[in-house]
Amino acid sequence: MERFVIDGRKPLSGEVKIGGSKNAALPILAATLLSESPSTIHNIPDLLDVNTMILVLQSLGVKIQKLGPGTYHIYPDSLNKSDAPYELIRKMRASFLVTGPLISRLRKAQVPLPGGCAIGSRPIDLHIKGFLHMGVQVSMSSGYVEAWADDLHGGEIYLDFPSVGATENIIMLASVVPGDTVIANAAREPEIINLAGFLTAMGARIEGAGTDTIIIHGVRRLNGCDYAIMNDRIEAGTFCVAAAITGGEVVVRGINPLVMRFVTTKLEEVGAKIENVGEDALFVSLKNRPRATDIKTMPYPGFPTDMQAQFMTLLCLTDGVSVVTETVFENRFAHVGELERMGINIKVEGRSAVVVGVEKLTGAQVTATDLRAGAALVMAGIAAEGRTEVYGISHVDRGYANLEEKLRILGASIVRVNE
Numbered sequence: 001m002e003r004f005v006i007d008g009r010k011p012l013s014g015e016v017k018i019g020g021s022k023n024a025a026l027p028i029l030a031a032t033l034l035s036e037s038p039s040t041i042h043n044i045p046d047l048l049d050v051n052t053m054i055l056v057l058q059s060l061g062v063k064i065q066k067l068g069p070g071t072y073h074i075y076p077d078s079l080n081k082s083d084a085p086y087e088l089i090r091k092m093r094a095s096f097l098v099t100g101p102l103i104s105r106l107r108k109a110q111v112p113l114p115g116g117c118a119i120g121s122r123p124i125d126l127h128i129k130g131f132l133h134m135g136v137q138v139s140m141s142s143g144y145v146e147a148w149a150d151d152l153h154g155g156e157i158y159l160d161f162p163s164v165g166a167t168e169n170i171i172m173l174a175s176v177v178p179g180d181t182v183i184a185n186a187a188r189e190p191e192i193i194n195l196a197g198f199l200t201a202m203g204a205r206i207e208g209a210g211t212d213t214i215i216i217h218g219v220r221r222l223n224g225c226d227y228a229i230m231n232d233r234i235e236a237g238t239f240c241v242a243a244a245i246t247g248g249e250v251v252v253r254g255i256n257p258l259v260m261r262f263v264t265t266k267l268e269e270v271g272a273k274i275e276n277v278g279e280d281a282l283f284v285s286l287k288n289r290p291r292a293t294d295i296k297t298m299p300y301p302g303f304p305t306d307m308q309a310q311f312m313t314l315l316c317l318t319d320g321v322s323v324v325t326e327t328v329f330e331n332r333f334a335h336v337g338e339l340e341r342m343g344i345n346i347k348v349e350g351r352s353a354v355v356v357g358v359e360k361l362t363g364a365q366v367t368a369t370d371l372r373a374g375a376a377l378v379m380a381g382i383a384a385e386g387r388t389e390v391y392g393i394s395h396v397d398r399g400y401a402n403l404e405e406k407l408r409i410l411g412a413s414i415v416r417v418n419e
């Protein structure tokens with residue numbers, strides 16, 4: 001069975017280059033459907049989830065040409081199907097992002113209720129609420145969302161929670177419906193700004209992306225464009241933790257330090273030294289045993305839920321007691337059960353976990369159950385004494401390109417074994 005075999009306790013050093021952002025690439029690929037003209041997208045990361053989105057677009061009739069590493073030419077004029085296939089959508093929740101663009105282009109969409117990581121119920125009611133306010137009619141049966149629209153128009157939408165996906169689906173559809181749309185309590189993630197940048201390059205008129213109120217002035221049509229995806233702040237955060245947890249010294253390059261404050265502030269609290277290196281890199285080192293601190297996941301600019309599992313692994317090695325509170329997803333502590341095999345001391349109570357620091361982790365066989373849990377187990381493996389084998393690494397491949405290769409360049413002993 002495929003797994004990572006890791007011999008831990010090697011301090012990382014050197015420089016790592018961060019790649020394109022998964023969470024920016026997925027909505028932007030879906031957004032190419034909004035125009036009939038081709039777009040060229042650069043810096044698309046080579047990940048399983050990106051492949052799934054490409055397969056979804058192809059299943060809808062779109063032609064896609066890979067021009068080189070990370071660069072794709074997308075021809076959406078051949079879009080001819082409004083029903084997305086279950087076998088692809090069930091693999092990844094983000095594939096539901098084709099729904100807004102399908103409604104705009106074909107005035108109808110049939111999309112299965114999405115799957116994705118096993119980290120909570122993850123409903124799509126807020127996406128639907130947004131569509132309804134723009135004149136879309138929606139019915140749900142047999143596990144499918146069926147949407148159709150004869151009379152699309154702008155609307156005023158209040159999101160009960162600043163959902164990233166709902167904000168994205170609504171911005172995309174609103175870009176090409178007649179009239180103005182206002183999204184109140186919108187998600188403020190940098191990936192929303194990147195999507196709005198792409199749509200603006202296509203000719204959309206969007207104000208306020210990156211704030212909690214986004215106003216979209218609908219235009220008649222969008223054109224194709226040439227656009228580069230931002231780099232991945234979660235990959236960058238994971239390498240910052242990797243540097244700290246091994247007591248290393250690493251330059252994480254290719255990321256705007258401003259979007260990394262969520263993790264750098266917390267790393268400083270545990271005693272790490274952080275320095276900005278120019279405008280696109282961070283130096284991270286941690287020489288002493290980390291100090292305990294609390295983290296609470298929140299929508300951006302709060303501490304991201306996608307960094308919770310990796311950071312919790314670092315907190316396992318502090319000299320005190322930390323509390324980790326997960327407020328975004330209801331079931332995102334699956335890594336705790338696996339980390340227990342490696343000697344941690346954590347007690348989960350509802351949405352909080354009390355982490356009592358231990359002096360060391362010991363290598364063990366463990367299994368990833370979701371993407372970031374998998375990353376957390378790799379973090380534990382590179383910090384642990386002895387050998388760790390991480391199974392279930394297809395979860396890791398969903399969101400990290402060449403994780404093991406990048407860690408190896410920094411001095412970790414990690415290989416992918418398939419036997």
Ligand code: UD1
Pocket residue numbers: 022023024026093094120121122123124125126127128161162163164165166191304305306328329330
């Ligand atoms: C995106 C990210 C994911 C990240 C998450 C939160 C992508 C491709 N994925 O996922 O990596 O962990 O943001 O930062 O960008 N919710 C509802 N109703 C809805 C939609 C969401 O109740 O209609 C709830 C969810 O169940 C969850 C919370 O809102 O508890 C956050 O979900 P959301 O922000 O939508 O996450 P995603 O867009 O799925």
